[in-house]
Amino acid sequence: MEENVAEILIEALPYIRRFNRMTIVIKYGGHAMVDEQLKEDFARDVTLLKFIGLNPVVVHGGGPQINTVLQQMGIESKFVKGMRLTDTPTMDVVEMVLGGKVNKAIVAQINQQGGKAVGLSGKDGGLVHASKLHIVYQDDESKPPEIIDPGHVGQVTKVNPEVIHTLTQQGFIPIIAPVGVGESGETYNINADLVACKIATALSAGRLVFLTDVDGVFDSKGALISSIDSAAAKDMVASKTITGGMIPKVECALEALEFGVEKVPIINGKRRHALLLELFTDKGIGTEVVG
Secondary structure: OHHHHHHHHHHHHHHHHHHOOOEEEEEEOHHHHOOHHHHHHHHHHHHHHHHOOOEEEEEEOOHHHHHHHHHHOOOOOOEEOOEEOEOHHHHHHHHHHHHHHHHHHHHHHHHHOOOOEEEEEOOHHHOEEEEEOOEEEOOOOOOOOEEEOOEOEEEEEEEOOHHHHHHHHOOOEEEEEOEEEOOOOOEEEOOHHHHHHHHHHHOOOOEEEEEEOOOOOEOOOOOEOOEEEHHHHHHHHHOOOOOOOHHHHHHHHHHHHHOOOOEEEEEEOOOOOHHHHHHOOOOOOOEEEEO
16 A cells, blocks of 8 residues: 555656646636535645646636526526526526635635635736627528527636746735626626636646546547547537537636646546646546647
8 A cells, every 4th residue: 555655756756846836727617616525625625736836727617606696596597508697686596606606715715724725806906807708590591590689698808927936935825706898897707718818828738627527529430539630529510529618628728728728637537636637647537728
């Protein structure tokens, strides 16, 4: 048993050395946010990353939690192309749940593990600037596409990373809710994958890690791909080998790589200590998208 532990530590050593002082942006979502054991594991893993010299920055989702509160309040959830239609009452709930309940729960869990986490939304310090997003929707090719106004749904126009730099330099772990601010101070609900991507590029992060509910990207035969380059990933999207919810994650990965992020692992957050297994072992556990 002792030899196995020693071998694990020796295997991790070169990665710990390589990642020292590297900024790693983690998109935290899916089952890992609702299972109690996985939530504790995630908090412990992120705290460990900080203690051994990395700079983790967490961007979280919260769709299931938002759905629960909306249902309790009698507000119907409506989606188009996977995006939540967000009128003013829904936006109030989204901001309350993401920036309040969910964000502060993650902060508390990391602090309980000995870390120093600070919760932010994209509105704090002008972190995430946004503009209104319009959805182009076409369910019948014989008809022209429809332009849908999704309400308070935004797209990132600019990231001001100054507040993140200030926190990480003082030993804090930023925990960011994907809410942005418009030119007139209006609030926007933004896809967390996209926010994580934009923040990673603004920070010149070494890694952007997506925690999902699947093992990674699969080929046409259903086999997990451990590493894929940008060209192959684009081909797989075009040929529809990559489908569904994996498409926006791969597209975000490609954008992050284009703007300087070194690698983008897509891993299964339902596995205990998935972050550590991906970052500090030779084989990793998911799909690594590279330039």
